[in-house]
Amino acid sequence: MRVIDTDKIERIKKEAKILIVNKGYHGASIAEIAKKANVSDGYLYRHYKNKSELVKDILEKQLEQFHDHIFALLDEKQTLKSVLDGIISFLFNLSQEEPYAITFAHMLVYDHEFVYPQSRHDAINKLSKDLLNLGIKNGEISQTTREIDIQLTILNIPVKFIEYNSKGYYENYLTEKKEKELLINLCMNALK
Amino acid sequence: MRVIDTDKIERIKKEAKILIVNKGYHGASIAEIAKKANVSDGYLYRHYKNKSELVKDILEKQLEQFHDHIFALLDEKQTLKSVLDGIISFLFNLSQEEPYAITFAHMLVYDHEFVYPQSRHDAINKLSKDLLNLGIKNGEISQTTREIDIQLTILNIPVKFIEYNSKGYYENYLTEKKEKELLINLCMNALK
Amino acid sequence: MRVIDTDKIERIKKEAKILIVNKGYHGASIAEIAKKANVSDGYLYRHYKNKSELVKDILEKQLEQFHDHIFALLDEKQTLKSVLDGIISFLFNLSQEEPYAITFAHMLVYDHEFVYPQSRHDAINKLSKDLLNLGIKNGEISQTTREIDIQLTILNIPVKFIEYNSKGYYENYLTEKKEKELLINLCMNALK
Amino acid sequence: MRVIDTDKIERIKKEAKILIVNKGYHGASIAEIAKKANVSDGYLYRHYKNKSELVKDILEKQLEQFHDHIFALLDEKQTLKSVLDGIISFLFNLSQEEPYAITFAHMLVYDHEFVYPQSRHDAINKLSKDLLNLGIKNGEISQTTREIDIQLTILNIPVKFIEYNSKGYYENYLTEKKEKELLINLCMNALK
DNA sequence: GATGAATGAGGCTTCATTCAT
DNA sequence: AATGAATGAAGCCTCATTCAT
Numbered sequence: 001m002r003v004i005d006t007d008k009i010e011r012i013k014k015e016a017k018i019l020i021v022n023k024g025y026h027g028a029s030i031a032e033i034a035k036k037a038n039v040s041d042g043y044l045y046r047h048y049k050n051k052s053e054l055v056k057d058i059l060e061k062q063l064e065q066f067h068d069h070i071f072a073l074l075d076e077k078q079t080l081k082s083v084l085d086g087i088i089s090f091l092f093n094l095s096q097e098e099p100y101a102i103t104f105a106h107m108l109v110y111d112h113e114f115v116y117p118q119s120r121h122d123a124i125n126k127l128s129k130d131l132l133n134l135g136i137k138n139g140e141i142s143q144t145t146r147e148i149d150i151q152l153t154i155l156n157i158p159v160k161f162i163e164y165n166s167k168g169y170y171e172n173y174l175t176e177k178k179e180k181e182l183l184i185n186l187c188m189n190a191l192k
Numbered sequence: 193m194r195v196i197d198t199d200k201i202e203r204i205k206k207e208a209k210i211l212i213v214n215k216g217y218h219g220a221s222i223a224e225i226a227k228k229a230n231v232s233d234g235y236l237y238r239h240y241k242n243k244s245e246l247v248k249d250i251l252e253k254q255l256e257q258f259h260d261h262i263f264a265l266l267d268e269k270q271t272l273k274s275v276l277d278g279i280i281s282f283l284f285n286l287s288q289e290e291p292y293a294i295t296f297a298h299m300l301v302y303d304h305e306f307v308y309p310q311s312r313h314d315a316i317n318k319l320s321k322d323l324l325n326l327g328i329k330n331g332e333i334s335q336t337t338r339e340i341d342i343q344l345t346i347l348n349i350p351v352k353f354i355e356y357n358s359k360g361y362y363e364n365y366l367t368e369k370k371e372k373e374l375l376i377n378l379c380m381n382a383l384k
Numbered sequence: 385m386r387v388i389d390t391d392k393i394e395r396i397k398k399e400a401k402i403l404i405v406n407k408g409y410h411g412a413s414i415a416e417i418a419k420k421a422n423v424s425d426g427y428l429y430r431h432y433k434n435k436s437e438l439v440k441d442i443l444e445k446q447l448e449q450f451h452d453h454i455f456a457l458l459d460e461k462q463t464l465k466s467v468l469d470g471i472i473s474f475l476f477n478l479s480q481e482e483p484y485a486i487t488f489a490h491m492l493v494y495d496h497e498f499v500y501p502q503s504r505h506d507a508i509n510k511l512s513k514d515l516l517n518l519g520i521k522n523g524e525i526s527q528t529t530r531e532i533d534i535q536l537t538i539l540n541i542p543v544k545f546i547e548y549n550s551k552g553y554y555e556n557y558l559t560e561k562k563e564k565e566l567l568i569n570l571c572m573n574a575l576k
Numbered sequence: 577m578r579v580i581d582t583d584k585i586e587r588i589k590k591e592a593k594i595l596i597v598n599k600g601y602h603g604a605s606i607a608e609i610a611k612k613a614n615v616s617d618g619y620l621y622r623h624y625k626n627k628s629e630l631v632k633d634i635l636e637k638q639l640e641q642f643h644d645h646i647f648a649l650l651d652e653k654q655t656l657k658s659v660l661d662g663i664i665s666f667l668f669n670l671s672q673e674e675p676y677a678i679t680f681a682h683m684l685v686y687d688h689e690f691v692y693p694q695s696r697h698d699a700i701n702k703l704s705k706d707l708l709n710l711g712i713k714n715g716e717i718s719q720t721t722r723e724i725d726i727q728l729t730i731l732n733i734p735v736k737f738i739e740y741n742s743k744g745y746y747e748n749y750l751t752e753k754k755e756k757e758l759l760i761n762l763c764m765n766a767l768k
Numbered sequence: 769g770a771t772g773a774a775t776g777a778g779g780c781t782t783c784a785t786t787c788a789t
Numbered sequence: 790a791a792t793g794a795a796t797g798a799a800g801c802c803t804c805a806t807t808c809a810t
Binding site: 103 | 213214215216217218221290295298299302304305313339340341343344345348349351352353354356361362364374378379381383384
């Protein structure tokens, strides 16, 4: 019973993401999401108050997963560079396993129709602070670096790169290893 | 014979931008745009085939203005750094004169529902190439820098900064002069 | 001055007929009619209260022309057959000179959206009576023939034939002379 | 799980017919049809793609019923006259059971806005052919009679009579039996 | 007299949401 | 617990009509 239910919700979430990426929030209708997820229209409303709540939940979980991964990296790794390496690896993997995940988050975060949840704000702020401190402590980045600089580089550039690439705007893709290395250098140099 | 009131169109464009920024493309209804612009619902359709064409036109003009300005800077200035300075100044000014303009473009460019016009693709490609060549010729950036790197830094970071700032995510705003200088350094360092 | 005006009205009437035949009453917009007639939208309203009045007027005039022609034939000819010949000739001519005229009238007369004008009712009633009397007086048709029979044959069949033909439903068109002769026989036989 | 209320569809069809007869295709709004049928506006769209499809469906079914009835009569009866008798009886019955049915079909078939479905064209052609052959084989009608003559009489005159009558244009209605007999004679004489 | 810019009521249609089953 | 039939508010758009010029 439970297993089946969990599956249904997962299917809904997955199809919602795909449809929203392809058609936008309003373009993705509950009817189509439900149909693709092989679930009844009404089912959705037993778990979410409405469409908006469903999408907000997906978005929040997605961001949470990203942020939690970075927190884990911060616990684990000794240098900012290696954390950045971990972040980029995470994003590359996610992009392959769930091709729509990053675009989905990227779209909604910048769509003012949606309110960025406070918990994620707080997480981003703590993350930037921790990343900044680690980099400065290790002398990897300039003493004058600010949190905003971390956000504009480490938390922004890799996502943007994947977006460009997945949309086909970037045509000279090298190996994954090489691209990662170049991205790391771009970000680390910026903060020197 | 009445004369076409060009002001009306301008009001429509302005209110459309504001509403789309606040509520997204679908959230901004024709009725509300018309009401805010103090124009009748049907007026819009005497100038645009439909809602989509209106928005596409606003978006395209907005991007064109930005790209043309960069082309002008490339003609005028001798160094990549001074061009970047011009780009950032342009964005800061625009952000003050039309607070919604940048967010508007930023939103729609990443909304997969809208197709990025080919003319703008071509412009971006030419721009990146020209900026890259200038920087390399002057020895301001590494010989190994690629077009994608230009896009990820010069054409991305300043826009993102303004976005963060206008959304109130950035709380330690210094003087405009100082912020510009820091942004220039961030980008130029990245490409060193 | 006057001449120009008459022309404008005539152009409007002509284009209205054509458009209504092709697109129906609601499908034919004032804007398109005015454009095709090379006249301003508003011009029309200096002569007709509204769209409905314009169309009613065209219809009434069209029917009047038809009815008046039959009255003239009744004055002129000695036999029902020769009057019928005249009716059919009139319809064939009209169909060639104004290909849309008959279809226009046929469409609107059976569209209950439009009220058939009383004057035309009266005309039709008088016509049927006169045609009936003539036929009986001459012994050309059965003594028991009724007005309704006249309407179902003489006033109906030729119009229907032209409609079928102009719509391309009738594929074995002989000569005009032969078709007329066959139509006359069909109607006269019916009433024998 | 609720069950589809097939009655609703029937009510919609019925009210659509009535309103279209009274106000024409465009004059009959979805809102009014739905209201009269005691159904929500949107309900219609769960069963028909749009207004046009609804009306096309009603029209096609109506014509099909008529044509199929004639085909059945052709199988059953031995003479053209008795088939004609059956046709007229069918039309009189239909006119009483569904007073708007015939006018509805008559209107739309001659409204160039609607395309007469190919299947009905084919049916009419086959019908005329069969009726013609039967009449000639039995020596009931002239050897020189053509399909078009069948259409102009047998398939046209009875419908027209009912139209005139239901619209109140015909004032001397005898008994149904007598009227049928007179109509049969009118048509059969025409083809002699 | 004539124009055509502008209006806004009203049409068709979609789709998030509800609720009887 | 789950379904999907049914709703109706709200969206986009058209077009007859008006009226300033």
